[in-house]
Amino acid sequence: MPLTFTLDxxxxxxxxxxxxxxxxxxxxxxxxxxxxxxxxxEEIRPELVKHLVAMAEGRTRLLVGHDEAGNVAATAFFSFxxxxxxxxxxxxxxxxxxxxxxxxxxxRDLLAAAxxxxxxxxxxxxxxxxxxxxxxxERFYGSCGYREVGRVPGAIRVAPGDxxxxxxxxxxxx
Numbered sequence: 001m002p003l004t005f006t007l008d009x010x011x012x013x014x015x016x017x018x019x020x021x022x023x024x025x026x027x028x029x030x031x032x033x034x035x036x037x038x039x040x041x042e043e044i045r046p047e048l049v050k051h052l053v054a055m056a057e058g059r060t061r062l063l064v065g066h067d068e069a070g071n072v073a074a075t076a077f078f079s080f081x082x083x084x085x086x087x088x089x090x091x092x093x094x095x096x097x098x099x100x101x102x103x104x105x106x107x108r109d110l111l112a113a114a115x116x117x118x119x120x121x122x123x124x125x126x127x128x129x130x131x132x133x134x135x136x137x138e139r140f141y142g143s144c145g146y147r148e149v150g151r152v153p154g155a156i157r158v159a160p161g162d163x164x165x166x167x168x169x170x171x172x173x174x
Contacts, residue, residue, distance in 0.1 A: 003065035003073055003106055005113040011052060015064065018072030020048055022098055029099040032132035036158055051077055051094065063117055065097075065110055073098045074110045078118065078127075089126040089170075090118055111144045111171075119173050126172045132156050133165030146171045 009015055023044050027035040035044060054060035059082075065074030079091040092114055097106045118124050129146070131137035133156070138148055146169040154163035 001068040003067060003101075003109055005063060005065045005074075005110070007063050007117045008061055009064050011055065011062075015072065016048070016052070019064070019075055020044060022072050022075060022096055023048065023094070025099055026096045030135075031096060031099075032135060032137060033094055033096055054079065060093075061117075063110070063114055065106065065113070067098075067101065071098075073101050074106055076110055076114045078114070078121070080121075088123055089128055090121065090124055092127050092129040095129065107140065108144055111141075111146075115145075115171060115173060124173065126170055128171075129169050131167050131169060132158075133167055138167050138169065141169045144171075 020041050023033060023035075024039060024041045026033050027039045027044065028037045030037060034047060051060060051062075055062060055077075059080055061078045061080075063076045063078070064072055067073040074097045076095045077093045079093055081087050081089065081091075095107075095110065095114075097110060115127065118127050127146075128149075129141070131141060133151070142148065148167060149170045150168035152166045155166035156164040158164055
């Protein structure tokens with residue numbers, strides 16, 4: 001069953017809690033979304049609040065995917081550039097698909113929906129995102145049309161002695 005994607009959904013307590021649960025479950029399953037397992041919802045909540053504030057200020061937009069039961073199953077946050085010479089591309093952050101839905105093509109669906117949404121943003125010609133090295137994410141994003149445009153070796157410290165590359169990927173919108 002495909003996910004239903006909504007850009008800029010109303011932020012209700014159910015949506016907020018659904019994103020928080022998704023973020024916690026993805027993190028605890030080893031997902032590269034800013035935290036290292038084990039993590040609790042209370043540890044993630046301040047970061048979610050930052051995203052929600054940026055949304056309220058118009059600096060960020062949310063794309064959410066709901067499963068057939070209406071649960072939050074996927075998210076991606078768009079962040080806009082404030083610099084006048086970089087307004088033609090957006091960042092994509094906190095790209096997540098719930099672990100129980102992984103392997104069903106929902107990640108590709110999420111990225112396709114994100115590209116479709118970004119094409120509707122006035123003057124947007126590209127999407128950039130970063131991913132953590134060591135998990136093959138750059139190959140996945142590459143298979144979805146993104147290309148690697150930068151890499152900082154060892155920029156992400158997952159744990160003492162476990163440094164990962166910070167990889168920048170770019171999708172040019174056509």
